[in-house]
Amino acid sequence: MLYGKNLIDGAWVGSEVTLASADLDGQVFAQASPEQIDVACRAARRDFRAYSALPRATRAAFLRECADQIDALGDEITRTAMAETGLPEARLVGERGRTTGQLKMFADLLESTEYLDIRKDAALPDRAPLPRPDLRLIHKAIGPVAVFGASNFPLAFSTAGGDTASALAAGCPVIVKGHGAHAGTAELVGQAIAKAMEACGMPQATFQMIQGASNETGSALVTHPEISAVGFTGSLAGGRALFDLCQARPVPIPFYGELGSINPMFCLPEAMVARAAEIGGGWAGSLTMGAGQFCTNPGIAVMVKGAEADAFEAAAVAGLQGTAEQVMLTDGIKAAYEAGVKTWSELAPELAGCPAPKGARAAMPAVFKVSAKDWMATRALQHEVFGAAGILVLCEDTAEMEALAEGLEGQLTATLQMDAGDTALGQTLLPILEEKAGRILANGFPTGVEVAPAMMHGGPYPASTDVRGTSVGTLAITRWLRPVSYQNVPEALLPADLRD
Numbered sequence: 339m340l341y342g343k344n345l346i347d348g349a350w351v352g353s354e355v356t357l358a359s360a361d362l363d364g365q366v367f368a369q370a371s372p373e374q375i376d377v378a379c380r381a382a383r384r385d386f387r388a389y390s391a392l393p394r395a396t397r398a399a400f401l402r403e404c405a406d407q408i409d410a411l412g413d414e415i416t417r418t419a420m421a422e423t424g425l426p427e428a429r430l431v432g433e434r435g436r437t438t439g440q441l442k443m444f445a446d447l448l449e450s451t452e453y454l455d456i457r458k459d460a461a462l463p464d465r466a467p468l469p470r471p472d473l474r475l476i477h478k479a480i481g482p483v484a485v486f487g488a489s490n491f492p493l494a495f496s497t498a499g500g501d502t503a504s505a506l507a508a509g510c511p512v513i514v515k516g517h518g519a520h521a522g523t524a525e526l527v528g529q530a531i532a533k534a535m536e537a538c539g540m541p542q543a544t545f546q547m548i549q550g551a552s553n554e555t556g557s558a559l560v561t562h563p564e565i566s567a568v569g570f571t572g573s574l575a576g577g578r579a580l581f582d583l584c585q586a587r588p589v590p591i592p593f594y595g596e597l598g599s600i601n602p603m604f605c606l607p608e609a610m611v612a613r614a615a616e617i618g619g620g621w622a623g624s625l626t627m628g629a630g631q632f633c634t635n636p637g638i639a640v641m642v643k644g645a646e647a648d649a650f651e652a653a654a655v656a657g658l659q660g661t662a663e664q665v666m667l668t669d670g671i672k673a674a675y676e677a678g679v680k681t682w683s684e685l686a687p688e689l690a691g692c693p694a695p696k697g698a699r700a701a702m703p704a705v706f707k708v709s710a711k712d713w714m715a716t717r718a719l720q721h722e723v724f725g726a727a728g729i730l731v732l733c734e735d736t737a738e739m740e741a742l743a744e745g746l747e748g749q750l751t752a753t754l755q756m757d758a759g760d761t762a763l764g765q766t767l768l769p770i771l772e773e774k775a776g777r778i779l780a781n782g783f784p785t786g787v788e789v790a791p792a793m794m795h796g797g798p799y800p801a802s803t804d805v806r807g808t809s810v811g812t813l814a815i816t817r818w819l820r821p822v823s824y825q826n827v828p829e830a831l832l833p834a835d836l837r838d
Contacts, residue, residue, distance in 0.1 A: 340418075342367045344549055345528050346374055347381040348535075348542030357551055359521060361422045367521045370548035375558045381543035382482035382511040383564040388541045390479040390509035393834075398445040400538040401507060405438035405445075407530035407537075408498060415526050419492045422520040424665030424699060429628065430493070437493040437527075440500050440789055444507035447812050451835050453477070455821070458836075471826045474836045477819035479509030480592075481566025484559045486580075487517035487524055488571035489667050490631045496520070497527035497547060500789075500809050501569030501594075508818035510566070511544050515559055518551040519668045525549075553579075560584050560593070567818060570595040571633070571809065574722075574800050581803050594817050595803040596796060598722045599750035600637035601784045604739060604767060608759035609781075610646035617755050618650035621728070622657030624783035626703050629664035630726030631671070634751050634784040637722060640710070640739055643732040651707065651730055655689050658703045663695040664726070671724060672699050678723030679704045685719055686712070686729065701725055710738050714745055736763055743767055748798025748805070749775040751784035774798060776808070 342365060343350040353368040370378075389397075408415070416430045423430075447453055454477050461472035483505040487496035494500065497514050505512050516524030528547035535544055548555070556576075560568050560583050568584060568591065570577050577595035584593040605617055624636050639654075641647045666672040682688075683706070692702040703726035710733040713719050719729060733739045746752075752775035756764050764780075771778055776797030787795055793811035796802040802809075807817045829837050 340365055340522050340525055342525070344368055344370045344374060345532055345545070345547040346370075346378045347546065357518070357521075357549075359422070362418070362522050365522060367525070367549045369550045369552070370555060372554075372558050375548060375555070375562065378513050378543070378546045378548060379482065379559070379562040379564040382513055382546065385541035385543040386479070386482055386511055389511055389544050392509070394448040396538070397507060397509065398448040400534060400540055401441045401445040401448075401503065403534040403538050404498060404531050405441040407533045408434065408438055408527060411526055411530050415493070415523060418526055419520060419523040422523055423492055423667050425492075425628070425667075433491060433493045436789055437498055440494070440503045441498065443789065443812065444503045444815065447815065448507055453812065453815050454835060456835060461826075473823060473825055474827070474832065475821055475823045476833055476836050477816070478822050478833075480818050480820050481510060482564055483510045483512050483818055484565050484568045485512055485514045486556065486568070486570040486572060487514060487520075489517055489519045489671065490628075490633070491571075492517070492520040492523045493527065495571045495809070497524045498531060500814055501571075502545075504814040505569065505818045506545070508815050510818045511541075512546070513559065513565075514545070514547045515556060516547060516549045518549070521549050556580060557583055561587055563587075563589070565591065567592045568594065569809070569817070572597070574598045577803065592817065593803055594807050594809070596633060596750070596809055597800050597802060598724075599633060599797065599801045600720065600722050601634050601749055601751045601753070602743075602746060603636045603639045603753040603755060603783075604743070605639060605641040605650065606754060606756040606760035606763050607642055607646070607736065608757040609755045610641060610650065612757055614646040614649040615653040618653030619657045620783055621650075622654045622661075622703075624785045625705075625728045626658065626661045626664070626726040627785045629666050629701060630703065631667055631724065632785050634787060635726075636728065636753065636784055638713075638729045638731050640731045640733065640742060642735060642739065647730070647732055651689065654705060654730070658690040658705055659692055661692070661703050661726070663697055663700040663702050665697065665699050666701050666725065669699060672701055675701055675723060675725035675727065678721075678725070679727050681718055682706050682723065682727065682729070685716055689730070703727065705730065707732065710734070710742050714742055720747070740766060740770065743770045743774070746774045748801040750795065750797045750801045751775055751777045751779060753779040753782065753784055755781060776801065776805070
């Protein structure tokens, strides 16, 4: 059952301003007021020391209880998310498994001290010319964290997603701002976490959730002096605005934003000779997965022009023309997609020729072709269009392919389609792409992000605002920690994990 309220300091509270959801038969959701946001932030700071001081095993048990409570509400969460997002049941069931899996992964991480990066330098009292003090270093929780839910992942990147799971694991209270596109789903997951808090006896402001569709809600949250860091997944424009607010504060704070990427795929010559059609068909499938609404959607395919490129094009176009229309997440996202496709159509010839969609909020894929020279000279073609739109970029030769790689902005991913005969070219491209992307793939497609310790989901700006951080994988916890060094501190005062 939905309350339509905000979870603030352990209680579900309403507000004077509400917003009705057309997807949920007019269900009304209270929009958090500035005063309520202030209460939430102050409560999070009040409970920060108590929560961060809990034993690692206690926080691990809490995360596992969160996963169990989400599973207990699983069917209701799935039904609500289907109504709000138009995503199919199988996708949402899988995403729920990913969400609970992340929580359990961070619980497992807490059973080891490896993430704390503990360092100890024993005292050297007899060292000349000066003795060395006893030095010990550990990573401590940074403080209350604000998390913004993502439009395209109502579970895995939202209320209990990777940002929330890693921050709670680090010992940071979390305030989630639910995404307006799936406010009901956000609340149900929030209810599950609230039940877990009660079952585990957590401080009542360990987790809080507010709703608010206005820019003012986000601004009030990130500029509040009690917030110590922010996690965000969303648009470049929205993320950059919040990033700037965080840096303009009297005390600037870290803003970890994932903002966008075109995820280039480089198709090297020998691989194209061997399997151009296979690569083209695979690219079309990756491009259209989930209506193209993935941050790792491979927006451009780069290749040398010729017969192999023609075979790639034919297979890609056939794959796209065989794709049924798909529902997009929101009317706004569909409108932005159509506007982006229109802009590209004015700059490059469209290839697929798909029919116009008939369903409400539905869209069809679109693919274009352009020379590498024109692509590199046209900024509008280099911007992400969020949806199933892609561009074939044709190079005169491999030297032009290298030049295109050199000119790329920061990306989440870059892919090399290559065979053994492409090794020398791959060795040339790899150092370039290492500077441009957070994850480099060979002979695969970037959609589908494995939740694992070695995963990097981030990249140089504008893919993300901090190239050192990831929002997927166990390394994500480091965003919410800061190093503290102790010099000659008595053992009775040291954190338990630092003691002899």
